[in-house]
Amino acid sequence: MRNNFIATLADVAAQNPKIWLLSGDLGYSVLEPFAARFPDRYLNMGVAEQNMAGVAAGIALSGNTVFIYSIGNFPTLRCLEQIRNDICYHGADVKVVAVGAGFAYGSQGYTHHAIEDVAIMSALPGMEVFVPCDPIEARIATQAIAASGCPSYLRLSRAGEPLLHLTPPKDLRRPSVLRQGRDVIIFASGPIASACLAAADRLATEDLTVGVLTVPCIKPFDDAFAQEVANGARLFVTVEEHILRGGLHAGVLASLALVQDRPPVLGLAIPEPTSKITKAGDREALLEAAGLSAATIAKRIRSALAQLS
Template sequence: MRDAFFSELNSLFRHDRRVVFLTGDLGYKLFDQLKEFDPARVINCGIREAAMIGYAAGLAKSGLLPFVYSITPFVTLRCLEQIKIDLCYNTANVVVVGVGGGFAYGPNGPTHHGIDDVGALSCLPRLTLWTPCDPHEVRLCVRAAATLDRPAYLRLGRNKEPNIFASLKQTPDIAKPAVVREGRDGVIVTSGFILHTVLKAADALALQGIYPAVVRITTFRPFPAEYARLLTAQFGTVMTVEEHIANGGLGMEIARVVAESGDGRHFRMLTIPAEFPDACYDRDTLLARSGLDADAIATAYHGLFRTQETAKTDRDD
């Protein structure tokens, strides 16, 4: 995802002279191409995230289109008030790019984990929030940034995320939720690059004769509430999966839709527990310990679906 971001940014940077790249002293060698093309529009702000956001707001207010880049927690929670006031309240068209969302920086520890970024940012008005699920979607987000008149947050993984969609042309519109896999036995709704793991879980479920649909939501803010309402009305079983804690995340949004519908769907959300890990772990291990590996997702869904089937049978009896 990171390479896709820089590759796409490089194209935009060359034909849109409003684009300015700001980094909080991270991304060694990754923005060299930008610097070679126009060094004046590449600014290493140093390890000063708060001022970097304000600086970007000022650049935007003077007519430019800044992209601000750092590791997820540093460019989100570290400078949250600057994002809220300088970007959102003052409506500055700045794209905040967090690399390493979720557990992508696993062994680096909780200082580098980005498992609460969406929750912290999702309470801010006017902020578009993108959680792309593969490198193609990252490119579409960068393209969409060019026409934004307000701030946006782009949540990247690191650099190992596989392509889910076969080509850019076959990648669905990022602005809308999309059915990534058709199904008849309920639905799993997900967001971001954990989609890859969710699809593996769906494969495992298929072997057991359970075929849930899989839907991904890439534009998390503004939240597609009406789509979610129709979706949850359509399926008896709904489960959400996200590489994020529960607070402010996808599961809570869908839970609200389910609760407000008042028709008792069978619902479950899978999230990362809001805890600090007790030791050093890589991403896969952290996900497994959070019940978010493909097997755990499949097992959770299996249990939820069977409960719903049993309830249905009881009703029918």
């Protein structure tokens, strides 16, 4: 996903001389193609994310579009005050790109687990938030935020994510159908959509039709779409590699708040950490522990349906 992002950004920068990229002293073997093609528009800011956000705001307010790039929590939480004050409150055309969403850097421990970032970035004024599920959505999201003219957050996983779309979606601000189904509708945010498709395959053997939707745009959230698909479903399920508060689940619940006879909503997410459950490990092991493997997602949906019977 990150390689797809940088290749797309380089293509966009070739057409737009106002595109800049700032890095927080990482991206080696990833960012070099951009740096080599556009040395006058690439800066390695070092391990100084607060300064990187402030410099990005200054370059953007001089008439440019600036992408800042670092791992998970570092271009978001470490420089949150600068993003809020320097970027958002001035409407600066800065794009915050975090690689390593969720448990992608799981072995590095909790400092590298990006599991609250969507909620925090969504709360900032004027900030749009994109969470692509595969390299296709990452490419389209990069193109979209490069042209949007407003502060943006792009949440990427790491590398090796499978392609989930058969055809590219036309508009990432509207959810896309990955699998048709009406009994259960799963809203998925990010690469966890792959596990949701596998869970839907398991449930399909039980005379259930399970739809899987990818929701790459968390803010602004497409309220109308959620309200449209609510009619006739037995159960809505939200699945995200993030805590339950402030992310996809919150957006779906807010959209359905005024819908009469809406289906119940089951939220599947990473439990909020405590000292007892904070762990390090590879992504798959941590997702399993969080109840977000394909088998566990299917099991939890079965349990929720049984309670509705």
